[in-house]
Amino acid sequence: MMDDYNLSFWIYLAVVTVLVGGGIKKILASHLSTGPTLVVWLGATVLVERLWAFCLPAMLLLVLLALICYIYLRSRTGPPPTLPVQGKAVFITGCDTGFGNAAAKCLDSLGIDVFATVLDLTGDGARELQKSCSSRLTLLQVDITKPQQVQQALLDTKAKLGLRGLWGLVNNAGVCVNLGDAELSLMSNYRGCMEVNFFGTVSVTQSFLPLLRQSKGRIVNISSPAGDQPFPCLAAYGSSKAALNLFTETLRHELQPWGVKVSIIQPSSFRTAPSSNNNYWEQKHKQLLQSVSPALLEEYGEDYMTETINLFQSFTKHANPDFSPVIDAIVQALLSPQPQARYYAGPGLCLMYFINSYCPFSIRNRFLQKIFLKKTLMPRALRKQSDQEVNHGLHNNNNEEKLQQL
Structure with a gap:
């Protein structure tokens, strides 16, 4: 059953998942009304669906999405609007x-x-x-x-x-x-x-x-x-x-x-x-x-x-x-x-x-x-325990070798 799905299908599924998941996350985190935001993200998802239906190659689709994101970000390069500071x-x-x-x-x-x-x-x-x-x-x-x-x-x-x-x-x-x-x-x-x-x-x-x-x-x-x-x-x-x-x-x-x-x-x-x-x-x-x-x-x-x-x-x-x-x-x-x-x-x-x-x-x-902190030492008690286990393992190996020699 898995053979019926090629690599392009899984790329498509990942792209749609990111779009839908990102949209839901932004809706939940924002103060904007849910309706318009949901419509926008569903529209984007449908767009990806339609493009894929026309057999657009997966790599070209990803390039197109990256280009759209780049144009969108470039359009927002101006300073964000701020409220006046007078009297604050x-x-x-x-x-x-x-x-x-x-x-x-x-x-x-x-x-x-x-x-x-x-x-x-x-x-x-x-x-x-x-x-x-x-x-x-x-x-x-x-x-x-x-x-x-x-x-x-x-x-x-x-x-x-x-x-x-x-x-x-x-x-x-x-x-x-x-x-x-x-x-x-x-x-x-x-x-x-x-x-x-x-x-x-x-x-x-x-x-x-x-x-x-x-x-x-x-x-x-x-x-x-x-x-x-x-x-x-x-x-x-x-x-x-x-x-x-x-x-x-x-x-x-x-x-x-x-x-x-x-x-x-x-x-x-x-x-x-x-x-x-x-x-x-x-x-x-x-x-x-x-x-x-x-x-x-x-x-x-x-x-x-x-x-x-x-x-x-x-x-x-x-x-x-x-x-x-x-x-x-x-x-x-x-x-x-x-x-x-x-x-x-x-x-x-x-x-x-x-x-x-x-x-x-x-x-x-x-x-x-x-x-963060890349610890190299274990607590002393764990080090002792580890040493005891190693020594116990060596002791058992030596006993087994002696038995085999006998």
């Missing part, structure tokens, strides 16, 4: 370094009134913002895990806005306080990540939502692919981002009747100040070695735990130092007439999510291991 104000958390610091500078240069929170008003990041930004920028000292400071920031923002609402909230503040196997991560590490990445973000969002509803504005949450995919050694961080992702998706549905649009940004690997601070991670590693129980330390081995931190530091050295993909996504989410629900900022993310969504588990698992 945006509140950004975590502006000491990294994405928050760069986003505050960019939005200020566009003419937006920026409220930038920092942990240290006398730190390098705060001083840099004061020097490089206009007088419109307002610096606020805020630890988002402390409700009193969040409420004081709300009062200060209201006082400066007057009767205006707040157009945008960018929840950027986040931490990764631990790197290691889930079993080796202390409960304080899990709580530390959740306090900042999830509970702190929820606290800020709830506090500023009345201002955002007043202006029918935007919420932009900076998350991580670690919240969608099980990156090894990032259990504490990934769990907090997974909670943030679900909170964001729920918020997007709930705020739609209010006219508030909610977006989430998934950055790829970027060389931010916290992740590239080797002294910080070495200090965390020493604390972990001192805090983990002697039994666990014996099971895993200090060399195994040291390799993890060394691999992470090597990984961050090759991370992208250019934040522009993330900053561009933040600007689009704030100023696009129809912002996307999700923005994938940085190279390689589309491939990563495609593999995670459509490939078998074994391929997904191997892909994650190849792109």
